[in-house]
Every structure is written in C-alpha cells, then in structure tokens.
Amino acid sequence: xxxxxxxxxxxxxxxxxxxxxxxxxxxxxxxxxxxxxxxxxxxxxxxxxxxxxxxxxxxxxxxxxxxxxxxxxxxxxxxxxxxxxxxxxxxxxxxxxxxxxxxxxxxxxxxxxxxxxxxxxxxxxxxxxxxxxxxxxxxxxxxxxxxxxxxxxxxxxxxxxxxxxxxxxxxxxxxxxxxxxxxxxxxxxxxxxxxxxxxxxxxxxxxxxxxxxxxxxxxxxxxxxxxxxxxxxxxxxxxxxxxxxxxxxxxxxxxxxxxxxxxxxxxxxxxxxxxxxxxxxxxxxxxxxxxx
Numbered sequence: 284x285x286x287x288x289x290x291x292x293x294x295x296x297x298x299x300x301x302x303x304x305x306x307x308x309x310x311x312x313x314x315x316x317x318x319x320x321x322x323x324x325x326x327x328x329x330x331x332x333x334x335x336x337x338x339x340x341x342x343x344x345x346x347x348x349x350x351x352x353x354x355x356x357x358x359x360x361x362x363x364x365x366x367x368x369x370x371x372x373x374x375x376x377x378x379x380x381x382x383x384x385x386x387x388x389x390x391x392x393x394x395x396x397x398x399x400x401x402x403x404x405x406x407x408x409x410x411x412x413x414x415x416x417x418x419x420x421x422x423x424x425x426x427x428x429x430x431x432x433x434x435x436x437x438x439x440x441x442x443x444x445x446x447x448x449x450x451x452x453x454x455x456x457x458x459x460x461x462x463x464x465x466x467x468x469x470x471x472x473x474x475x476x477x478x479x480x481x482x483x484x485x486x487x488x489x490x491x492x493x494x495x496x497x498x499x500x501x502x503x504x505x506x507x508x509x510x511x512x513x514x515x516x517x518x519x520x521x522x523x524x525x526x527x528x529x530x531x532x533x534x535x536x537x538x539x540x541x542x543x544x545x546x547x548x549x550x551x552x553x554x555x556x557x558x559x560x561x562x563x564x565x566x567x568x569x570x571x572x573x574x575x
Contacts, residue, residue, distance in 0.1 A: 284549075286556040287340040287531055289402075289433070289470060289497040289523025290328060294359040298322045308349040310407040314446050321527040325363035328526070329370060335531045338553070341523075343374040346404025346435065350384055353377045357388065361395045372560065374401040374433055378408045379421040386424050393428040398563045400425060401433025402470060406448030413457035422462045429563055431466035433495070436474035438502065452476040459488055466563060468493045468521060471502060477515045489515070493559060495523030496551075500533050508541040517547040521555055 297304050301322065305312045315322065323331075325342065332340060342360055347353035357375040364373040375392030377385045377400065389400055405412045412418065412434060425432055439451040452474050459467065469476065473494045480486040494515070499507060511520060522538065524531040538548055 284553040285335075285337045285339075285522065285535070286553045287332075287337050287524050287526065288468065288521040288556055289495050290340045290342050290526045291323075291345065291402075291528075292325050292328055292342045292360065292363065293322050293344065294355065295324055297356075298324055304352065308347055308352045310346050310348050310404060311352070313407055314345060317445075323527045325359075325367060325371065329367055331526070331531070332370065335535070337531060339370055339372065339556075340526075341372050341374060341398075341433075341556075343401050343433065344376045346378070346402060346408045347376050348378055348408055350377070350381060350388070354388060357392050357395075357397070361392070361397060364396060373397040374399050374431075376400060376402070378410075379403070379417050380408065380410050382420075386420060389421065389424055389430075390428065393430050397430075398560060399431035399433065399466065401431070401468070403432060403434040404446065404448065405435070405450045405454075406437070407446065411454060412450050413454045413461070415461055418458065418461070422465055426462075426465055429466070431468060431559070431563055433468040433470060436469050436471045436476070438471075438474050441502070444501070450474065452479060456485065456488070459492060463488070463491065466559070468495055468559075470495050470497050470523065471525075472496065472499065472507065472511065477511050480514045486515075490519075493519050493521050493555065495521045496534055496538075497523040497525035498529055500529065500537065505537040505540065508538055508543060512541075512543055512547060517543065517550040518555060520551045521559070522552050 305316055344356035353376050360373040364371045375397045377388040379385050410417045435450055437448045437450045455473055455476055524534055
C-alpha cells in the first residue's frame with residue numbers, strides 16, 4: 284500500500300487559464316510562470332495514481348497570497364475529496380498574514396472535511412515561519428481543530444531553484460519550539476533538519492513531527508533514505524512526491540532500492556500516514572482504514 288502525502292492539484296479553470304492566474308496571484312506567478320511547469324486536476328492525478336498503483340494521495344494547492352484565489356482552490360480540493368473520498372485527502376491553503384480572514388478560511392476548510400492546511404510557503408507569502416505574532420493564532424486555531432500544518436522547507440546551502448526561499452532549519456527549529464504539541468509535516472526533509480538531530484536538544488524537539496520526501500531526487504542523493512533512517516528512524520518519514528513536479532516512481536524506486544528493511548519501507552509508504560491521519564480525526568475517520 285502507498286500513500287503519497289504531498290501532491291498538488293488545480294481546478295480545470297486554473298489549468299485552462301494559467302495566464303489569468305499568473306496576473307492574479309504572486310505565488311502562482313513565481314511557481315507557474317514557466318510553460319513547462321505542469322498543472323494537473325484531480326482527475327489527472329487519479330489516472331496517474333491508478334497507473335503507479337498509489338492507493339491514496341494527500342492533495343493541496345499552493346501558498347496563495349490572494350484570498351479569493353485561495354478560497355476557490357480550497358473549494359476545488361473539498362469538491363475533489365468528496366468526489367474521490369476513497370482516494371484523496373485534502374489540505375486547504377490561506378496566507379496566515381490575513382488575520383481573521385485566514386482564521387475564518389481555516390475553519391471553513393476543516394469544517395468541510397479537510398484535515399489541515401498546506402502547503403504553507405512563508406517566503407512566497409511574505410512572512411517568517413518563526414514570527415510568533417503571525418503564527419500564534421493560526422496554529423492555536425489549527426490545534427483546536429486537531430488539524431495539521433504542512434509547510435515548505437528550504438535548504439540553507441546548495442543550488443537555487445524556483446520557490447526555494449529561506450525557510451531554513453534555524454527558522455523551522457524556532458517555530459517547532461513555539462508550537463511543540465502541534466501536528467506538523469515538514470516538506471522536503473525539513474530543509475535538512477534531520478541532520479541536526481545529532482544534537483540531543485534537536486533530536487528531542489523534532490521527535491513529535493514528520494518529514495516528507497517531496498522532490499527528494501532534486502535535492503539529495505538517494506542515500507538520504509538510509510541516512511535519515513539512521514538519524515530519526517522510519518517512524519517520522521512520510522512518502523511524498525511533490526507530483527506533478529516529479530514522478531512518484533522516482534522516489535518509490537529510491538526507497539525500494541535503499542537498505543531499508545521491508546517493514547521500514549512500509550512505515551514510510553503508508554503506516555506512518557495512516558497513524559497520523561487517524562490521529563487528526565481522533566481515530567474516527569473510517570476512510571483512513573478503507574485505504575488498507
């Protein structure tokens with residue numbers, strides 16, 4: 284069984300009118316101004332999931348800046364998760380800087396069946412993840428709803444790529460210490476934060492959080508899976524592809540070709556996601572168990 288914890292979908296309106304949304308939202312412009320930046324709908328994703336034998340995907344939009352664009356994207360994700368309720372689980376998106384509007388949209392998303400908010404992209408949304416004044420109410424409300432936050436993470440060194448940003452391990456470290464009891468998934472290996480788990484205080488602080496593998500082949504050599512397994516254990520790693528940025532198969536094959544034991548691979552492919560998703564719904568979301 285495979286659960287992909289990091290995929291991006293857009294409505295047919297966005298897919299067919301890219302130029303309109305490029306003018307409307309600065310985050311979308313940054314990430315999708317290139318014609319070869321692939322945009323897919325929920326139907327497109329389901330077709331690929333069938334081809335790649337992926338049981339379930341967590342779907343999200345992007346870190347929208349413009350409120351109406353965020354709401355429209357969230358509406359589509361809600362609709363898609365209802366249409367494919369046995370295959371898709373959704374995250375909503377809104378810029379926390381929007382204050383009460385952001386809190387209202389967060390509540391609307393979770394009341395409509397989404398399990399959290401993401402992918403947050405602090406740099407494109409023009410705030411710092413470790414800014415307590417921006418994040419406190421947002422994270423407090425999310426915790427009250429028992430939802431999760433999935434946030435973009437950036438490596439402090441290495442090659443530059445579109446949307447990389449500066450949400451680096453030092454900022455993430457401060458953020459996690461501000462909200463230690465929250466449900467957080469750090470995308471893209473948390474910008475390399477697992478490497479700092481060799482420091483005892485870091486190891487203790489990150490023990491409650493998850494790291495996804497989204498876009499891993501673009502960022503690290505395939506040995507990352509064996510090394511991360513040694514540093515933080517398989518229980519905190521979630522398979523995520525970042526599809527359609529990258530094919531699910533590339534990361535699946537890297538995991539299967541690693542030195543991880545079969546039971547460790549299974550934790551990464553699905554068991555950890557099932558445990559986290561069941562926790563978000565207090566164990567009462569029967570859909571989680573239908574995936575098995």
